[in-house]
Amino acid sequence: MTGKGDLRGRKNLALTIGAGVLITLLMVFIITPILGLFFRITPEQFLASLTDPMVWNALVLSLITAGISTLVIILVGTPVAWINARHRYPGREIVDTLIDLPLVLPPTVAGLALLMAFGRMGLIGGFFYNFGISIAFTTIAVIIAQIFVSVPFYIRQARASFEQLDTMYENAARSLGSTPLPTFFTIILPLVKAGLIGGAIMSFARALGEFGATIMFAGNFQGRTQTMPLAIYTAMQGDLYASITLSVILIIISFLVIAIVKFRLRGYMQR
Amino acid sequence: MALHRDLRDFHLEAEFSIGKGETFVLIGENGSGKSSLLYLLSGLLSPESGFISLDNRVLYDGCKGIHIPAEERDIGFVFQNYAIFPHLTVFENVAFGLRRRKVPESELRSRVAENLALLSLEHLSDVRADQLSGGECQRAALARALVIEPSLLLLDEPVSALDAIAQERMRSQICAYVRKSGIPCITVTHSFRDAVSLGDRLGVMERGRIIQDGDLEEVMGSGNTFLHHFFCGCKKDSHRL
Numbered sequence: 001m002t003g004k005g006d007l008r009g010r011k012n013l014a015l016t017i018g019a020g021v022l023i024t025l026l027m028v029f030i031i032t033p034i035l036g037l038f039f040r041i042t043p044e045q046f047l048a049s050l051t052d053p054m055v056w057n058a059l060v061l062s063l064i065t066a067g068i069s070t071l072v073i074i075l076v077g078t079p080v081a082w083i084n085a086r087h088r089y090p091g092r093e094i095v096d097t098l099i100d101l102p103l104v105l106p107p108t109v110a111g112l113a114l115l116m117a118f119g120r121m122g123l124i125g126g127f128f129y130n131f132g133i134s135i136a137f138t139t140i141a142v143i144i145a146q147i148f149v150s151v152p153f154y155i156r157q158a159r160a161s162f163e164q165l166d167t168m169y170e171n172a173a174r175s176l177g178s179t180p181l182p183t184f185f186t187i188i189l190p191l192v193k194a195g196l197i198g199g200a201i202m203s204f205a206r207a208l209g210e211f212g213a214t215i216m217f218a219g220n221f222q223g224r225t226q227t228m229p230l231a232i233y234t235a236m237q238g239d240l241y242a243s244i245t246l247s248v249i250l251i252i253i254s255f256l257v258i259a260i261v262k263f264r265l266r267g268y269m270q271r
Numbered sequence: 272m273a274l275h276r277d278l279r280d281f282h283l284e285a286e287f288s289i290g291k292g293e294t295f296v297l298i299g300e301n302g303s304g305k306s307s308l309l310y311l312l313s314g315l316l317s318p319e320s321g322f323i324s325l326d327n328r329v330l331y332d333g334c335k336g337i338h339i340p341a342e343e344r345d346i347g348f349v350f351q352n353y354a355i356f357p358h359l360t361v362f363e364n365v366a367f368g369l370r371r372r373k374v375p376e377s378e379l380r381s382r383v384a385e386n387l388a389l390l391s392l393e394h395l396s397d398v399r400a401d402q403l404s405g406g407e408c409q410r411a412a413l414a415r416a417l418v419i420e421p422s423l424l425l426l427d428e429p430v431s432a433l434d435a436i437a438q439e440r441m442r443s444q445i446c447a448y449v450r451k452s453g454i455p456c457i458t459v460t461h462s463f464r465d466a467v468s469l470g471d472r473l474g475v476m477e478r479g480r481i482i483q484d485g486d487l488e489e490v491m492g493s494g495n496t497f498l499h500h501f502f503c504g505c506k507k508d509s510h511r512l
Contacts, residue, residue: 171315172354174341176368176419186367190358 034251041244049245057223058231058246065139065227066207069146073154073203078196081158082184103152110148111216118144118217141218142225146207154196154203161195162188198261205257209250283307283479289472292453294446296460296470297481304479305459306351309425312457313348314341325422342371347416347454351427353408357401361392361411364400368419386414390444405432410441417448424449424456430465442468 041049049055080099084092102110118125118135125135135141169191173183189196211229218225220234228246235243283304289295297305310316312323320333325346330339356364365386369379387393390410395403403411409432416424429445430438446469449456458469466473466487473490475483483490 166352166354168350168352168354169356171310171341172348172350172356172415173367174315175313175344175346175348176415177342177345177371178367179342179371182371187356191356 037244037247037251041241041248045241046245046248049239049242052239052242052245054222054226054231054235054239055242055245058226058228059249061139061142061223061226062208062228065142065146066204066210069143069150069207070154070200070204072143072147073151074196074200077151077155078158081155082162082188084155085159085162099155100152102149107149107210107212108216111145111213114141114145114148114213114217136217137219137221137225139218139224142214142227145213145217146210149210149213150203150206153206154199157199157202158192158196161192161199164195165192201257201261205254208253283311285476285479285481287474287481287484289455289457291455292450293471294449294456294458294469295472295474296458296466297474297476298460298466299476303476305476306427307479308476309348309427309457309459312423313346313425314339314344315348328422345419345422347419347421347424349409349412349416349424349426349429351431353405353412353432355400355403355408355411355415358399360397360399361387361403361407362396364411365392365414365418367415372419382418386418389417389448390414406434406437409433413441413445420452421454424454426456426458428460428462429458429469431460431462438462438464439468445469 080095083089084096105113115122115136117123118128118141120126120129120134120136122136128135135144165188169187170183173187178186208227209229210227211233214225214227215230215233220226220230222231226234228250232243232246232250235246285304285308287295297308299305307316311318314330317338318331318333321331322333323329323331325344328339329335329337330344331337356367359367362383365383366379369382374382384393384396387396390413392407392410392414395407395411400408400411409429413426413429426445430441433441442465445456445458448454458465460466460469470487473483473485473487474481475490
């Protein structure tokens, strides 16, 4: 018996050590490059770069465009997610597949496709150009590109949240005289808000990091379409410190986003 | 009322009427269509054909294409899982139906307070509903259904979450309320005591049909195996084992 127990104990120890080594290796793999960035810049250099107009412009533009994109995604995506979660209609599966498409599409392909649609010669862009409105290579194009690539993150999460919500709450609200719209705002939305906020934060983070589709469709003009990822790429060729500063800011924002999703929302769920 | 609807395993076909202040208790095996019948009456499920009228008001008429939606039926429904809104306080849960009816705030407060008192929930008024015990949820669900002064009360397993003493108290509260208000009540239950103490009339459902309908003695006197099991808690021929 003792021998068997020993063997089991040794097996467990080996498994624990194996798991520990794997986790450590993965952590080193993820943390080393990030630390590399932080160690390449002194706090003084970081603060000095912050006053660089290129850094400042990119930061402001990124936050504004990603904010607007997320807002549009929430306004349009929430009803779509709700309809797809609760109602059957012909073509629902196709709609779902199309919503997920940007997740697997290379961003450069998305950018090119957007250019073909909204560019001066494009299907929709051509129509607007007749009225003197051009979309491509403007801040609006940045927002369109961000919405295109980040909308699936929100809708997938929102749809899952709606599907998980028991229909008994809607039934109870209806039996108490509540029509669909008040039921949605007073009962359903508060009950799924944690999931929706989580989805919105992931979409915001994806929009903030958007590079490929933006550079193809909106170009790289400082103060107008040069978001943080584009500025990092541009600055790399000249002022490395500006590039590192922007990268550090993006890492901090991304880290905060994940931390909020993980800790804040866990609190929400438990309440 | 008379109703028809295809369910997953069988066709639901029920016909009965119920008087003011009368409690009709529906019993039957799991999946016999009892809860579905409540959902059809409340409008949360649509029948395929049939006729439902309440106090001379037609709620559903398959021939004339009348279908009053659930939110306009004024039917109080206490669900099996209570469906108490977890993010609202007990007060707001009970006030929900009145707010949707745009009842003035002062009247709303007094009606909610009256119903909270009726079910001994006054001290929990400001507590969020996700902090309640099962029994408190059930009482809050009943208060929420009663406060709208419904024209029909539907109860799906109304006392199942309570302990024996609380069950007895709840039954007498329901009985007293139904008698006093004159509101007809349909109760679905698996409990023998519910059937005996709540029911003026008893209906037995089997595969979507009401196969027995009458007072307690009449129904008990029939030789149905399910009924025998229901009232004795034992199989008909168990003495042979």
